[in-house]
Amino acid sequence: MAWRGLRARWITVTTTFLALALGVALITAMGQVLAGTLSAPGRAPSRYAEAPVVVVATGELSVPVPGGSAARDLADSPGLSPAQLDALAQAGPLTLDHVFPAGGLGGPLTGRSLATAGASGAAPLTGRAPAADGEVLLAAPGTAAGARITLYGPDGTAGEYLVAGTAAPVGGEPTVFFTPAEAARLSPRVDVALAAAPVTVPGTRVLTGDARRVLDPATARDEEALISVNALTGTAGGVAAFVSVFVVASTFAFAVARRRGEFALLRAAGATPRQVRRVVLTEALLLGVLGSAAGCVLGDAGAPELAARLRGAGLAPDWFTVGGSTAPALIAFATGVLVALTGAWTAARRAGRVRPAEALREAETEKRGITPVRLLAGLAALAGAVWMTAEPLATAPAELLKRKQYTPLAMLLLIALAALAPLIVPPIARLVTWPLTRLRGATGMLARASALGAPARTAATAAPVVLTVGLAVCLMGATGTVDEARAAERADRVAADFAALPGDAPAVAPDVAAALAAVPGARTLTVRETSVYDLEEDTVLLRRQARAIDGDPTGLLSLPLVDGDPAALDDTGIVVDTEWGRRVGETVRVHRADGSPVDLRVVAVIREGAGGNGAYVTAVHAPGAPIAEVLVDAPSADAVRAAVANTGARLLTRAEWRERALTGATSEVRLVAIGLVVGLALLYTGLFLVGTLAMATRERHAELRLLRLAGAGRAHVLAYLAAETGLVVLTGCVLAAVAGAVSLGGQWLALRGLTGDAAIAVPWPTVGLIAAGCAVLALGTVLTVALASRTREEAAA
Structure with missing residues (x-):
């Protein structure tokens, strides 16, 4: 059977x-x-492919906690110390490498010591090996041997060099090899030591064989790419x-x-x-x-x-x-x-x-009502959605801005609406169809009566519309809202007239900062990016974003102040955001990016923000960190531009800074990812919509024949079906809007608490196209099945 x-x-x-x-x-x-x-x-390893033994510093911070210790990798490894190098040298000669960011030739480069070029297989293809400190071996495309070029060191300082020879990029990484003395001058820290045999020295790691690959830049890129694909696939697979x-x-x-x-x-x-x-x-x-x-x-x-x-x-x-x-x-x-x-x-x-x-x-x-199992499932999903919204709002609002929170929240809301549709759809349909009672003619009246008289059919037809449009509103709206909020924070952070940023250089050079400070009437603030480590509740070691500033931030930096005075920041103080859970006047022990501990007094507290505003310390707590930006207020714009001309730095006005921060708030990659997820839902629910309507329309032959017997023409019947279908699709869109209002409303409240301001960013044109696609699919299916059924009846007659 x-x-x-x-x-x-x-x-x-x-x-x-x-x-x-x-x-x-x-x-x-x-x-x-x-x-x-x-x-x-x-x-296979590429950066040190020909070196049998590679030694690096462990670069780990370990802090005692009750019951053991907490450890994290340091953001700024201190490199190999002289004592460690002496211990390693006891077993044989060492070859030292200094690895640092460099700039020039229109893009980022990696600077290294020429002494380790052979370990990377970077033999000159043209020209010769450098013989003086003003010469380099260039393992990057675009420049021939014998050319004179401008290169920038890790602090952004420019220098003129002769390209003595060229080599193939090391593992696809554009590299410039300086003489050992010049590399040590540009970056004194010793990052890697190539040894003849493995030697165990405290605080170091010995890498041999395939383990040497962890030092290749491609390894970090591969791990980041895998995490990105994993997150996308996990979200798309879950949806x-x-x-x-x-x-x-x-x-x-x-x-x-x-x-x-x-x-x-x-x-x-x-x-x-x-x-x-x-x-x-x-x-x-x-x-x-x-x-x-x-x-x-x-x-x-x-x-x-x-x-x-x-x-x-x-x-x-x-x-x-x-x-x-x-x-x-x-x-x-x-x-x-x-x-x-x-x-x-x-x-x-x-x-x-x-x-x-x-x-x-x-x-x-048609039996009305809802089964107990469906009612319980719908109420359970609704309760889960309410809890996932209310609990973070009360304890950690920033959680509502994370993909792992708002994606399942949207799913729970849509499950609840779909399960409770037999109860929710009739009043929504009654409200949506009310304008039809004011129209002349029977088409609108019949469409309204049919939609209200068959709640199960209406709910089943509206369900795929709720799912498709609801996913678009919730997921696209959540991503757009979070990205726009973070972009607005970046845009509002700068209050100065100008901001000098790295251009071809990896950083703003100290002499550029000095030249800007020397502009008549200028006020400047240098900003360095760094990290600090904090023990949360004396158990969890957290790495927190921080900015090290040099100068008075008043009027140059706009901070969302909650309490205290950022102008009071000195070498003994720190500005923290509300995520730290600290109060003004409280002393907090932090570890700097190199792992050194320091006790600082909280002088101000700022809002956490959508992206986490982090902490602010003075430049003394970020030794060796390059200058990320210089904020400038000056009466003469021409004098400011002249100070950065031909320095490798890029000067932006406050308006240009805002435009840069706000433009492309949601990256193209993220848009493609979201489009993939929503596209899958649209494809799938489109199939469901077509199948459901085809089944429902085929079973309404008797109803449609009665209409014809009552005097309705074919055009009247088709208009009646089209009007009813349009009303059902509209009902589904209203329910999707309800889901979006709940989901995005929670985000709006979270952002209000985190930033003091919030704006919902839903891509309405895209959502409108998706809703229109549902309507076209629905109308096309109903009318096609109705016409095909009528044609078969006429042929049979």
Whole structure:
């Protein structure tokens, strides 16, 4: 009976099969991509490929805490100390390397000592090796041997050098090799020692074999890329799984609900409730197995194409590929079968519970109300969404700005609305359709009566619209709101007339800062980026962003002050944000970027902000940190421009600073990622919308024939169907707006508490296009099925 039933209902079967297969395919493909992010490809070391033993400082800060110690990697490694170098030299000669950021030739470079060029395989391809401190070996494209170029050291200071020779980039990293003496002058810290044999010295790490690869810049890039792809895939996979469960369960429930007449006949013919349930669950099992198997095949075939799209969009590195793991397909297959059975279980129980006489009555009219299981599920999801909003607002508002918080929150809201739709849709539909009562003619009145008289059909049709438009509003709106808030914070931070930033140089040179300070009537503030470490509640060692400033910030730096006075900042003080949980006058022990401890007095507290405003200390607490920017107020703009001319620094006015901060608040990569997630939902729910409407419209032949007998022409019937469908889509959009209002409303409150101001940023044109796409799909499906059904009836007559 189950097999014959599936063959007889080809629209229902096709819709459910495609929904299930596509869902399993998405989960399989995402699982394959996720499996590919577990490790980077094995590659040989490049920076020190020819060095058998490489020694570096551990660069770790360890702080005692109750019951043990807390440790974190230092933001600024102190390098190898003279004592460590002496101990290492006891075992044999050492070759020292100084690794530092450099600039020139229109882009960033890595500066290194010529003594280690051989260890990197950087032999001159043209020219010769440098013989004097004013010569370099350039392992970067674009410049020939014999050219004279301007290069910038790690502090931004410029120097003229002769390109004695050129070599291939080391591991794809543009590098400039200075003589050992010049490299030591530009960056005195010894970062790496190449030894002849492994030697154990406290505070150092000995790297041999493949372990040497941790020093390659590609290693850090690979790890960051894998984290990025993993986060994207995890979000997209979670959304795909959520949408697939939602769509498949809803499709089964709707399909079974439309078969009350069939179940009525089965019950009247003597079928027991258990037999009815068994028929429905057997159908679900057959569809689950077939659809899941097809989805696994489709997902495995599509995973390489998905990886290629991620590479093409810049979301994954060029080397990223997917493997042939069987685990994602097995998990997706089991998920698909479980979803099919779960989706049919509630409907099967409801179909099997009716008595024969009741079933015959229910076959004539649509049963109203909501099942207890669905009501409990909806209320539980709603309670979870309320808790996920209220709890962070009361304790840690910044949590609501994180993707891991607002993505599941949006899902819970949409689950709650979908589950409670039979209760919510009628009043919303009544409100939406009220204007039709003021129109002349019967079309609007009939459309309103039909939408209100069939709440289950209206709710089932509105559900995919709620899901698609709701995901777009919640996810795109949340991302845009957070990014806009962070961009506004960056834009508002500078109150000075001008800001000097690094251009080709890796930093603003000290002599540029001095020249700006010497401009008649000028007030300047130098800013260095650094980090400080703080023990939270004496148990957790946190690394916090910090800025080291030199000068009076009044009028140059705009800080969201809560308490205290930033102008009181001196070498014994610190400005913290509210995330620290400290008060003005309190003394806090911090560790600087090099790990050295210091006790500082809190002189001011500022708001945490959307991105975390961090801390402010004086420049004495960031020794060796380069100047990231110089803020300037001066009566003469020409004098300020002259001070930075031909220095490698870039000068921005306050207006240009704001434009730079606000432009492109949401990166293209993030937009592509969000588009991928929402696009999957749109594709999937579009299928559900088409299938649901096709099933519902085909079963309304009797209703449409009555309209024709009552005198309605074909145009009237089509207008009636179009008006009703449009009203249902509009109802779904209203419910999606409700979900967005709750989700984004929580973010708005969080931002108000964190920044004192907030603005919701929803990409309404994109949301409008998605809503219009749902409307076009819905109207096209209804009218196509109605016309096709009428054509078949006329042909039969």
